[in-house]
Amino acid sequence: MSFITDIQQRFKKGTIVEKLIYVNLGVFILTFLFNTFGFLINYNGNFITDWFILPATFEGFITKPWTIVTYGFIHTQFLHILFNLIALYFVGNLFIQYFTQRQLLSFYFLGTLFGGLIFLLSYNYFPAFTDELDRSYLLGASAGISAIFVGIATYAPNYQFKLPLIGYVKLWHLAAIWVLLDFIQIPGNNSGGHLAHIGGALFGFLYVNQASNKKINFFDRILELFKVKRKPLRTVHKSKSRKTKPTSKSTKADYQKKVDVILEKISKSGYDTLSSEEKAFLFKQGKK
Known part of the structure; x- marks a missing residue:
């Protein structure tokens, strides 16, 4: 019980990045537990994947509309969740150096939503996916992570990382490579995943530009639907003391x-x- 209590305390005290990591890990473990139970009772399926991943068909989506968001927490392979959570940890912690934790959560959910929409539209309207439509589905946190990554790269494009054997690389260069790799891999085995990544990246780019460009107001209505109040993008740091604001x-x-x-x-x-x-x-x- 002490282990569970320790996890609960870490979750309560953790940043939004850490909480998202814990939630994804928890769902990952549940997925495998349900897989084992299904095997024992001779059930050919998995409750988590059957009800929470996003199907490619409009008919499947209409019967399970919540999957447009829940798919962003589902992983069925260890390497898939490992790489996603490593990326979430690094880009997420960089993100909250500039934005609030509430804004990161908005980026994650709405990036996931837009990634799902791009996936659905692409599979139902591009002829290349006609034969794959009925057996295709989407899962994984990558669309939400792409929104966070491209969002922070749009806001601070000249932020630099020092990479071994390469030297200093600007953040926007890494984001551009990230999106380009997804684009050129669309003809491969994970077309839907790469399309969703691009959808999340597109949301991150447009959302940050919306902060300074009032002509783009489409996302405000979506944020209202999710009851997320958009705050001005600003740097936030925690402090135990409060200072009086200057009056003049x-x-x-x-x-x-x-x-x-x-x-x-x-x-x-x-x-x-x-x-x-x-x-x-x-x-x-x-x-x-």
Whole structure:
């Protein structure tokens, strides 16, 4: 029982990235438990996959409409969930350096939704998938992760990673390679998965652009349906102390100018290049 209690405590105290990882792992374990029970009672199927993965046909989707989201938590292969959760851990933690945890959850769910829509539309309207339609389905967290990855790459394209044997690589380069690999692999064995990844990536790109471009307002209605209030994209840091906000307009303008300079520096060179004074200043402003 102490192990279960420890997991519960870690889940409660964890970030939204860690909670999503725990949920995906939990569903993965349940999938295999149901698979074993099904074998023992001679049931040719699995309750989790039968009811929560997204079918390619419109008829199948209409009978199980919740699968447009639930498929994003289902994995049936160890390597599939391993690579997805490693990607979620790294891009998710980078994402919450700039955005709120609520926004990450919105990206994950709505990226999954858009990935599912692209999958359904592609399989029902492109002739290439006619023969595969009745036996195809979609599962996995990759569409939601693609939305998070491309979203943060759109917001901070010049953020740099130092890769072994390669050197510094900008975030937008990695995101572009990510999307390109999905595109060129569409004719392969996992066409639906790659199409869903592109759908999630498209959502991440358009959502971030919506933050500064009021002409794109389509996503606001969708967010209302999910009861998710979109906040302005901003850097958030936790702090135990609260400071009084500056009252004069000139002081506010000076503070905002300093914040803008620091954020521009982060977008070009990464958070680690900030001085200790700049990190401390940004840390305090995150709670205002």
